[in-house]
Amino acid sequence: MSSPLWTLDEILAATGARVGGGFAQATGASIDTRTLEPGDLYFAIKGDVHDGHDFVAAALEKGAAAAVVSEDKAPAFKESDRLIIVPDVLEAMRQLGRAARRRTNAKIVAITGSVGKTGTKEAMRLALARQGATHASVASYNNHWGVPLTLSRMPCETAFGVFEIGMNHAYEILPLTGMVRPHVAVITTVEPVHIEFFPSLWGIADAKGEIFSGLEPGGTAVINRDNAYFERMRAHATASPAGRVVTFGEHEAADIRAHRIIVKPDHSIVDATIFGQPLTYRIGTAGRHIALNSLSVLAASHALGADLALVALSFAELKPPVGRGERTMLALGDDEALLIDESYNANPASMRAAFANLGAVELGRGARRIAVLGDMKELGETGPRLHAELAEAVEANRIDLLFAAGPLMQNLVDALPKAKVAAHAETSAELVEAVCAAVRPGDAITVKGSLSMKMALVVKALKERYGASPTANALKG
Template sequence: MPALYTLDAVLAATRGRAEGVTAREINSISIDSREIGTDALFVAIKGDRFDGHDFVDTALANGAAAALVSRGEGPSRIVVADALDGLRDIAKAARTRSRAFIVGVTGSVGKTTTKEAIRTVFEAAGKTHASIKSFNNHWGVPLMLARFPEDAQFGVFEMGMSAPDEIRPLAQLVRPHVAVITTIAPAHFEAFGSLEGIARAKAEIFEGLEPGGTVVLNADHAQLNVLLEAAAAAGVSRIVTYGEARGADWQILDLQLAADKSFATIEHDGERHALVLNVPGRHMVANAVAAMAVAHLAGIEPSVVLRALAGFGAQPGRGQKLVLGPKTKPLVLTDESYNANSASMTAALEVFGGQDAPGGRKIAILGDMLELGPTSDQLHAALKPAVLASGAERVYLVGKSMAALASALGDSRVAAHTLTAADMADIVLNDLAYGDAVMVKGSNGVGLAGIVDKIRLRFEHS
């Protein structure tokens, strides 16, 4: 297997100075000193909480071939003006040498799941490189791009934002052939003030699109025209839409949701395709159809795409279903703990509504939807119809903003409301039993993943 980079290539890309570096090849790149492989380059970036320079010696002791640094002395170092800029320079070099078909994905909801759906269909057709987890910010995107193997046939990169002007530099780094926007919803609302503001910020991805590239847009939201106008202003000549909306290029028809599966007919260019997913959810179908549209642009046969998507499932923290304990009467846990806004919360509650408890109660554990600004109370209270429609018999609420939903639902429905996940954990654990169906959903910053871990620890083994 060829090396990811030669030392000379890294030095040329970064304009760095090697000090005591004996390795001639770099086979992986990391910013975490605990996750270092053989012949790895450790990049000492400075974050909000940690400075990678404090961990250079640890990285080298753990097997790193060299460290990319902007200060400090010692062997096995490549010295540059700024380590993060050096990482971006390596990413640019990776993109320049690549001949792969490259896709960029953003959106208020579903970008990680859509990225994973695209990765799934790409992997069925050839060597694929994709962003891991949610490495989608100012250091995550260059890190993922810097890891891009030269011989990859496909690449898919996720791009996130929490403020204006954050997507643009990421898109210009990735330079995708296809740019996907999943949907526009009130996420990070306080930084933008309106859905139109969010849409225009997401549309920054168009500014990195390769000449002759294609934009793929979900047609099932009110900001579609804003995105279409932005695409035209950016000189995009080819736009593909998908969704349930009439006239979408990839239209979802006959959608049927079961407890553990989704079925739909997808019409495109006069042909119909039967889509079956091993996961429930209207939003999951939309994510999969985005992948179908992208795969078509990449020249992948529909039969290959549909077969790949049939095995596609929800990711940890994003709808993954866990069956814990005895087979005859398990506790069914749906983990939606990674993120939340009003659109994804409503979608998750809709899926939960189609699920039955194996022999107990339906229980929802919901945490604050963060960064919604002055509309926060209104948006939390507005979840009441979705909560009631889900059939949740007991509702546990975590976070200051959930007070608005607690008030809307009333004491008869809300089993408990606490300000922190730590305060809620024991309350929930003492109430749950085998046979219950439990959904956990909230913004990552609320910390509901800790409750998920404790439920798994308590109920995983019968």
């Protein structure tokens, strides 16, 4: 059996809970019965759609060590002796997360930014895992429940902790960074994401700058030197407990500077200097934005005292996750087409990055670059303009054909030559058949849109229609 993540005494000390007699220890923590493992502590939190208390019986039947339930719901489970009873389940998870942070000697990194949080977190996890036991956020667990859950899952013996912290309103990052208490805090960039909820981009910069408030005294703030809001972010850093500010980017004053970035269809090469010392490395996935974010990983690793040679070597193993640039070959008889799955989410900056990656794919004679796009949400009154302005990037990256879903995408459709627009529909589901029928041998297809547009339906349909095999060398140049 695995060593316990939490003992009964530790849980009592952290939460002050009432505990049934059938519980002694837990080897993990979960809020979802679909992924729960035997021995997990199940937190019955109330979400936007479901109340976790409705799944307590299923969690216990699946082998949960115990279920954390609220006082007012506990009578419904009086037959079980594997209960941890608390006034508020989410607050109990926060308390356990804070206890995990207090007991560890791990070096902690927290990452936020309008774009690139999850990819940078994964690169950071990969880099540090070569140098010690590393614990990191799963998927995009970066919100009011994802951060405390990740903390509560952190083993005592962890050497490095990597936490992603997100927001879509002001003052959401403050309590989360206060729980994580990072030694290094990174802002990848500030872009017009969730702008609907802010008066301006200055407001987004201020909200991202909240991450520095949780820094351990003397910690390091890592900031994108190329960003237009650099000075605003630096002001937040210098007003925080940070003892040092480290910058990255292509700017001549950046501490970690890229002098040359070569983007290939399936990888990138970076020539950089780290405080003046040269370093060249290969990244196992394509994208200029990924290359730039790798500089922030080097900056954070340097601040932690990690071996930068090992960090640079780890980048060669970096692969894009599902929905965030995963590349798949579709079988069309004896030929193939390339599918780039960017369906997880979208904003103006990530759209342009996706177009650049599609533009970098070298095609054979007669093959086409196809973009299947869904609306970008939470842009407020700027939404129509920001969609229309994508036309320039579509043209610049030699995209031949557009399929568009959603009312906001009408603005992009109207800004493009009619010959480029294959179809426009209200939903992604309405595009599925047309996209599948349009694919020809040698084509490269990118699918992207905000999560609520369900662009993954198109990805799923293409894979089911043509079969799919992940590839690291798809359509090499």
